[in-house]
Amino acid sequence: MDADILLPPVLSFKRVQMSEKYPKGHARGRHWKHLKQILQAENYQTYPANEPNYINIESPPSMYPSKKFCDITGFEAPYMDPRTSLRYAHAEVFKRVRSLPNEYVQRYLSLRNAAIVLK
C-alpha cells in the first residue's frame, strides 16, 4: 500500500530516466521560467497584430462600472470608511469595521487586491 502511491524512480518505458536527467547531488539553478518571462521571450510584437496569441486573446477590462460591495457582508455598499478604506453596507457593519485590527483590515482589502503592499 505504501509503495503503491509512490512513483517508481526507474520506468522501463522511458528513454532517459529522471536520475540521468537530473543527477542527484547536482545543484541545479532554476531551470524554468515564469509565465511572465515565457511571454516576454515569445516576442509577440514581431508577429502581425491580427494573429492571435496568448496575450491578445485576453479579455479587456469590463465596460460596466464596477459595483461596490461591502467588504464584510457582501451587500451593496454605499459607504466607504476613509480611515481603513473598507467599504461597508450600513452603520452596524461600520462598528465592526472600526473594531477590526489592522491585520484583518489588510486581509479584507487584499481580497479585492486593494491592500497596501510594502516592498
Add this chain to the structure above:
Amino acid sequence: MPSITRPLKQSDYNNFPPNAPIVIDNGAFNFRIGWAGESDPRVTFRNVVQRPRHKASGETVTIVGDHDPALMKYFDCTRSSQRSPFESNVVYQFELMEYILDFGFERIGADGSQAEQVDHPILITECACNPIQSRSKMAELLFETYGVPSVAFGIDSAFSYKYNQQLGLCYSDGLAICSGYTTCHVIPFINGEPVIEATSRTNIGGYHVTDYLKNLLSLKYPYHISSITWEKVEGLKMEHCYIAPDYSSELEKFQKESKEAEEKTRCWQLPWIPPPQEEVPSGEEIARRAAIKERQGQRLREMAAAKRVSRITELENELQGLEFLLQQLDSVSEHEVASFLAETGYVSKEEIESAVLRITQSLRKARGEQLDLDEKIEPPSAEKYPLLNIPDNMLTPEQVKEKRKQAFLKTASEGRQRAKQKRFEEELQRERQNQLDEEKRLENPELYLEQLRAKHKELTEKVEQRKRLKTNGSRNNGNQNSSGGVGRGERLNAAQKERMRLLTTAAFDRGKGEDTFGTKDEDWQLYKLMSKDNDDEDDGPNEDEAELARITSRLQDIDPTFVPKSDNGSFQTIPELPRSRPLTAEDFQILLGVERFRCPEILFQPNMIGIDQAGLDEMAGISIRRLPVKGDGVEERITNSILLMGGSSLFPGMDARLEAEIRKIRPFLSPIRVVRASDPILDAWRGASAFAATAEFFNQTFSRQDYYEKGEDWLRRHQIRYSV
C-alpha cells in the same frame, strides 16, 4: 470532496497495437489519459506532484496526484507541498510535468518489454494560444524522453464542443464558454472550426472561487481557521455554491433577512462535544465540606496558638535571665565588671539594658499588645525640646550644640507626622470614592458596569498609547503588531535615540577628524546627560495607570465576565473563542449565506477580487465583436448555440444567468440558447478520443523528424482541423 481513490494500474497495455493513439487531457485541475476511441479515460488524477522525504529511508520520493492525507505520517513534508506544473493555464515546469506524464503512462500500463519507449502517437490538449516555448518543451519531452512516434496538440474546449456537436447539443456555428480551474475561455465556432482570433480569455476560474470562499470564511470565523482547509472549502463550494439569477435582488433578499434567505442559508456544524455539566452538590455534601474546612481551620489555629505560647515562655525566660544578670551586676564591684561580663557575652551594662528593652518589646508583640502606644503619647514639643525656645546667647557652647540637635529632631518628627496625616487623608479619600461607587452600583448595577467597562477600555487605550509613544516615538499609526518593514531606527525608544544622538555628536562634532574626546573635563558631562535620560523613563506609574489599576481590580470584584488583558497578548495570531460564556454548538457552526452565491459571482464580476477583466457574460459579447466575418445572420446562429463547459459551469443557475446576461447585450428578440455540455468535465477528453480514433488524425500529427526539420516557427503554426 469525493473520497480519494488512487487510479488503478491498467493491465491491457500490450493488447494495443503500436499505432493506437494515446489521448491525454492535460487540464490544470485533472490529468486524464486513455486510449483513442474509448468512451472514458482510463486514468484520472489531480495534476499535482508532491516530493516529500520518506521518513524511514530518508529518500526523496515522488507522489503524483491526490492521496490519502492519513498516509502522510510516513513522509516528511516540511519542505514540499503539492506543486502544479501549471502557471495559470500554461505548463511552465517541465520537471513536474515529467513526473506527471511518468505516472500517467505508468498507470495506463506502459512497460518497456517490447520497446524502451511509449510506442504510440499522442494527442495532448493545451490551452488556446499556448506560448510556443511551452508547446515546444512539451514536444521535446514527449519525443526525447518517451520516444513517442508522433504528437498532436489540440484545444480542450474545441474537442468538447465538437463532441457535443456530434451529440446534437450545439451546431456548427456556435460559442463555447469554458469556465475552467484557472481561466475562462470563450471560443466562437464557425463552420465547425474554432475562430481562435475571436477567442477571449479571463484569468479567473474555480481556483479563485475556492480561494475567495476560503478567505471569506477564515476572516468570518477566525476561531475555526484550522478546520477551514482547502479540501474542505472545495467540497463546500461544490456542494453549496450557486449562481444567483440576479445578483442584486438576491443580495437584497439576504440583506432584508427574508424567510427565503434564511432557508437558503446552509450550516456546517463542526465537531463539538458539550462540556460535562457540573452537578450541583447536595446540602449534605456542602455541610460535609464545610465541616472539613472548619476542622482544618481549627487545627491551624491551635497550632498557631501553641507556637505563640511557647515563644512567650521562651522570651519570658530570657528576660528573667537578663534581669537576674543585672541584679548580679549591681552587687559586683566596679573593677570586676569586665571580667564578670566576659563570661556572659555582653560588653557593657548598657548593652544588657538595651537587650532587655528589645525582648520586652518582642514579648509585648507576642502577647498581642499595642506596640505603638508609646508613640501616641508623645510629650509636647516644648517639653521634649526645651532648649529651642531659649536664645543662643543665653546658652553655653555645649548647649548650643544640643539645641541644634533638638531642632533637627523636631523637624524630622514633624515631617513624619505630616506624611502620616497625608496618608490618612488619602485613605479617607479612597474610602469615600469607593463608597460613592458602591452607591452608584446599587442604584443601577447595569449602567454602572457599563460605565466602568467603558472607562476601563478608554484608560487601557490611553495607557497603551503612552507606552507605545515611550518605546517608539515615531510610530503612532494605531496598531502595534504591524510587523515587517520596521527599520532599525524605529525600534529604538526616545531615550535610546537621545543617547545615540549624544554619542554621535561627541564623536563627530568636535575635532576635525581627530578624536579629542576626554581632553576637556566637560566632555565627561555627556554621561551625566545620558543617565538622566534613563532616569526619566521610569517615573513610576502615573495617574492614569493608578486609576486603571483601581478600575481593573473593581471590575474583577464585581464583573464575573471580566478578564484583565495581559500585557504580552498583543502578538496573538489565532484568536480564541470568547470565554465569557459557556460555549454552545452554535459557536461551532459555519454559516454559508451570502457566500453561497457571492463567491461564484466573481466569474461574472472579476472586479470583486480585483481582477480588471470582463466577466463571462461580457466575454461572449467581446468574442462576437471580435469575429472576422460578420453579417449573414452569423451572430444570431452563434448565440443560438452557446455551449457551457468546464468544471465551474457546474454551479446551479449558471446557464439561466448567462442566458439572461447575454440577452441584455444582444439586440431585441435575438435567438439565444444556452446549453450545458453533456458532461462539462469529461467531454474534452471524449471529444479528443473520438478525434484521435479517426483516420484523419494521422494526417494531423507531426513526427520527431518534422519537429527537428521544420523548426519552431512551423510548430507555432501547427493547428489541427477539428472537423473530421
